[in-house]
Amino acid sequence: MKGVLRVHKIGNVNKLKRDITSIEGVIALYISKESEEVTVIFDEYFTTLDDIIDKLENDGHIIL
Secondary structure, eight states, rough: OOEEEEEEOOOOOOHHHHHHHTTTOOOEEEEETTTTEEEEEEEEOOOHHHHHHHHHHHTTTOOO
């Protein structure tokens, strides 16, 4: 499954990347700092888009 998230004020790209890749089931991601978008490809067997959003919000990121 592929999901596109809008992240408000992407500061540290490496921290955001670490936070996303630590989620089981995430296969790949692309971060666009200019458009504040994160494209995530993940396996729905292990995680859902809602789980990814919850994890990122818990880590302090603001998802629009």
